[in-house]
Structure formats: C-alpha cells, structure tokens
Amino acid sequence: MADYDVLVVGAGILGLSTAYHIKLADPTLKVLVVDKNVAAGLGSTVNSAAAFRCFFTSISNFDLADSSVEFYKHLQEAQGVDLKLRFCGYLWCFTEESYKQVFSVLEELKAKGFVYKEYLPEDLSRLLGLRASFGGDQEAQRLGLGDVYRAVFVPKAGVIGVMSLVRFYESEFLKLGGEIQFRTQVTKLIVEPRLPIGLSGEPYFWQDSYVVAAETTRGTIKSGKTVVATGAWLPQLLDPVGIECFVKPRKRQVFNVKAETEALKTLLHIKDFSEVSSLPFIILPKPSVYLRPNLESESFSVGFADEFPRAYLLEEHPKPETDFYKHGLYPIFAKYLPQFEGAESSGGFAGLYEINTLDEQPVIFEDDHGIVVVGGGSGSGIMKADAIGRIAAAVYAGHEHAILFGNRQFRVSDLGLRHRRVEQEKLVI
Numbered sequence: 001m002a003d004y005d006v007l008v009v010g011a012g013i014l015g016l017s018t019a020y021h022i023k024l025a026d027p028t029l030k031v032l033v034v035d036k037n038v039a040a041g042l043g044s045t046v047n048s049a050a051a052f053r054c055f056f057t058s059i060s061n062f063d064l065a066d067s068s069v070e071f072y073k074h075l076q077e078a079q080g081v082d083l084k085l086r087f088c089g090y091l092w093c094f095t096e097e098s099y100k101q102v103f104s105v106l107e108e109l110k111a112k113g114f115v116y117k118e119y120l121p122e123d124l125s126r127l128l129g130l131r132a133s134f135g136g137d138q139e140a141q142r143l144g145l146g147d148v149y150r151a152v153f154v155p156k157a158g159v160i161g162v163m164s165l166v167r168f169y170e171s172e173f174l175k176l177g178g179e180i181q182f183r184t185q186v187t188k189l190i191v192e193p194r195l196p197i198g199l200s201g202e203p204y205f206w207q208d209s210y211v212v213a214a215e216t217t218r219g220t221i222k223s224g225k226t227v228v229a230t231g232a233w234l235p236q237l238l239d240p241v242g243i244e245c246f247v248k249p250r251k252r253q254v255f256n257v258k259a260e261t262e263a264l265k266t267l268l269h270i271k272d273f274s275e276v277s278s279l280p281f282i283i284l285p286k287p288s289v290y291l292r293p294n295l296e297s298e299s300f301s302v303g304f305a306d307e308f309p310r311a312y313l314l315e316e317h318p319k320p321e322t323d324f325y326k327h328g329l330y331p332i333f334a335k336y337l338p339q340f341e342g343a344e345s346s347g348g349f350a351g352l353y354e355i356n357t358l359d360e361q362p363v364i365f366e367d368d369h370g371i372v373v374v375g376g377g378s379g380s381g382i383m384k385a386d387a388i389g390r391i392a393a394a395v396y397a398g399h400e401h402a403i404l405f406g407n408r409q410f411r412v413s414d415l416g417l418r419h420r421r422v423e424q425e426k427l428v429i
C-alpha cells in the first residue's frame with residue numbers, strides 16, 4: 001500500500017503549481033509535497049528577477065506565459081490576491097541585425113492581436129537619456145556594444161512578487177487538503193518490479209518495474225506516482241535511475257543598484273511608458289544586459305545570462321561575484337545609460353537557471369516507470385508556472401490536452417520528449 005497517491009518532490013514554483021492543479025482536479029487524491037529546504041520557494045524561485053512578459057517567438061512559449069499572466073492578473077484584480085503584479089512593460093532594445101530576426105514574428109503576432117509599440121533610437125535618447133550609438137567610441141568597441149536600431153515596448157509585461165505567488169499556491173494546496181513536509185531531502189528513488197519474485201538483485205531488465213517510493217532523510221515515502229520537480233537538481237534524482245531530462249544548471253547573478261541620485265530617481269519613476277509610472281524592464285541590445293525597476297526598494301536590479309565559458313555546475317548555494325558586476329555588467333549599462341556612471345552595487349544574489357539544453361523551453365512528461373518530470377523553466381519558469389502546473393496535472397491524469405486559463409487547449413505531448421513539438425525561441429535572456 002502506498003502512503004500517498006502522489007508524491008511531489010520540490011516545493012519550488014513548478015512543484016507547487018503542479019501539486020495544486022493535481023489536487024484541484026481530483027480532491028480525493030492524497031498528495032504530499034516534500035522539499036529539502038525549510039520553506040517553499042527557496043531554490044531558484046526566490047532567486048529570480050521575477051519579471052514576466054507575454055512576448056515570445058515560440059507559440060507554445062507565448063501560450064504558456066500569456067495564459068499564466070492572465071491567471072495572475074485574474075487573481076489580483078478579480079480575486080483580490082495581492083501578487084504585487086505591476087504592468088510596467090518590457091522595453092526590448094534591438095540592434096539592426098537582431099531586429100531583423102524578430103521582425104517577421106512581430107508581424108505574425110500583430111496579426112493575432114499582440115499589442116506593442118516601437119521606439120526609434122532618438123525617442124529613447126529623449127525619453128530615457130539612452131545612448132543609442134557609439135561611433136568612434138573605442139571603449140564601446142572593446143566591449144562589443146551594439147547600436148540601438150529599434151526598441152519594442154510590450155505593455156503586457158512587468159514584474160511580480162514571486163514569494164506572493166509561492167504563498168498563493170502553497171496555501172491553496174493546503175486548503176484543498178494537500179500536505180507539505182519541509183527539511184525532507186529525497187536521496188534516492190526506489191524502483192521495484194511490478195511482480196516481485198524474490199530474486200536477489202531485483203529488478204532485472206526483463207521485469208516491468210517502476211518507482212514505488214522515495215528514500216528521504218526522514219524515512220521512506222511510498223507513492224502511487226512520483227512527480228519530480230526539483231528544478232536545477234532534476235538530474236541528481238533522475239540520472240541514477242537512467243531517466244534523461246535534458247536539464248542542466250547554470251549560475252545566474254543579479255545585482256542591486258540604489259536609485260540614490262536625482263537622475264536615477266527620475267529614470268526609475270518615468271511616466272512616459274505605462275500607467276504605473278515606472279521604468280519598464282529594459283533589455284539592452286548587445287550584450288543583452290537587463291535592468292529591472294524595483295519601486296518598492298527605490299532601486300534597480302541588473303543581470304545578464306552569460307554562456308561560454310560559464311560552467312554547467314550544480315551549486316547548493318551559488319554566490320554572486322563582485323567582479324561580475326564591476327567588470328561585466330557596470331561598464332555596459334553605464335555606457336548605454338550614463339545616469340548610472342559611478343553607480344556601485346549595494347549587493348546581489350545568485351541562483352541557478354535550470355536550462356533545457358534542447359530548446360530552452362519547459363520539459364513535462366511521464367516516463368513509463370511511474371514518474372512525472374516537470375522542469376526546464378530555462379529562466380522563465382515563474383511567468384509560465386500556472387500553465388506548466390496545469391499541463392503537468394493533465395500529464396499525471398493521462399489526458400491528451402490541458403486546459404489553460406482562459407480555456408486554451410494545450411497538447412501536453414508538445415512539451416514531452418517523445419513527440420515534442422515546439423518552435424524555436426529567439427527571445428531568450
């Protein structure tokens with residue numbers, strides 16, 4: 001006899017959303033979530049820039065984000081759940097070359113009702129004091145900076161209070177009768193044959209076997225099915241039982257800069273882009289360093305998703321590197337936005353992207369052995385978490401389609417591995 005119908009390993013945003021949607025779909029199920037941390041959301045979830053955008057070139061990515069954001073908006077505006085959702089918009093700056101790559105997608109999205117506004121370099125200079133071209137600037141050349149050709153402002157985008165979202169899923173799951181156990185690390189997935197015959201060394205390759213339980217630091221938990229939603233730690237549990245998920249960890253860092261001068265305060269509270277009188281989330285053209293406005297703390301967050309030679313490395317508590325700010329980020333964003341000249345960072349944090357190395361889009365599938373795998377948020381798991389949870393719940397229930405918020409149908413196998421069908425994503429940060 002199993003202790004639980006479903007064991008969800010990982011109380012990050014994806015594990016919680018999945019547990020909630022499984023329980024909501026069938027409240028009679030006994031569902032337990034376990035996490036090695038002392039509370040929910042303390043893995044990559046809390047260490048995120050917590051921004052969202054309904055702006056992706058892949059249609060499936062777009063549907064995941066758009067339906068999730070609609071759900072969050074519904075919670076905040078119709079249900080009174082304060083998610084600290086602020087529609088300050090995204091201002092994505094492009095070089096001529098990168099603009100050409102997204103131009104056709106913009107046209108396609110426009111035909112479907114996608115709203116955006118384009119800005120010319122001179123508009124950005126006037127509104128933001130942004131330096132859009134660097135002709136003859138040797139330092140800019142050394143840094144490989146790209147001139148701004150166009151910027152696309154997306155109003156259906158902004159920032160969210162990620163821990164408010166975590167608390168929403170956690171508390172709703174508990175209200176439905178779900179259980180959560182913290183300080184419980186799964187050390188091993190236990191595999192047994194469906195028909196044990198008592199041979200030493202069971203199960204053998206010719207036996208039909210499946211995951212029946214999880215060995216944890218607080219004892220063994222038997223479950224009908226196990227959902228593995230351990231973010232960057234997915235391979236740590238799946239590799240030992242020979243299940244490939246194509247997810248790798250990579251450190252990402254975010255640094256804080258206080259809006260201490262008048263020029264920075266004016267920039268932070270700019271009124272020209274949205275009703276919330278805030279700087280949009282800005283992505284610079286080349287390299288794509290990003291700036292997040294933090295109105296609640298009168299500051300900005302600055303980050304960049306570096307690749308080569310950044311290691312794929314699983315660290316329990318990744319640390320921000322001061323030099324990454326000083327020699328990596330600062331020279332770039334202060335060149336584009338001279339208001340930041342001399343700005344020091346007041347601190348920062350680091351987390352792990354859980355990157356799906358196939359196509360940087362989520363991975364959700366049920367293996368033949370009693371395991372559902374949910375992960376590969378690839379740097380945008382918060383903004384897609386509701387849709388991912390609904391899809392994972394549909395996978396758990398054996399449905400062909402999931403119904404996303406707003407009654408959108410989503411073919412669940414599109415995010416699986418066997419019949420995966422996702423378009424290339426050109427807007428990854």
Ligand SMILES: Cc1cc2nc3c(=O)[nH]c(=O)nc-3n(C[C@H](O)[C@H](O)[C@H](O)COP(=O)(O)OP(=O)(O)OC[C@H]3O[C@@H](n4cnc5c(N)ncnc54)[C@H](O)[C@@H]3O)c2cc1C
Nearest residue numbers: 010012014036043044045049051186231351377381382383
């Ligand atoms: C710097 C940075 C910036 C980001 N910015 C954004 C952004 O602006 N917008 C956005 O949408 N996304 C962003 N992301 C991505 C987003 O944070 C992730 O996609 C999302 O949090 C992934 O959620 P998860 O539940 O899969 O993983 P996690 O939050 O890491 O949850 C996994 C959980 O599993 C637990 N766990 C692991 N192994 C075990 C085990 N063996 N036993 C028990 N428990 C275990 C961990 O403790 C953890 O709580 C960012 C990420 C980083 C690092």
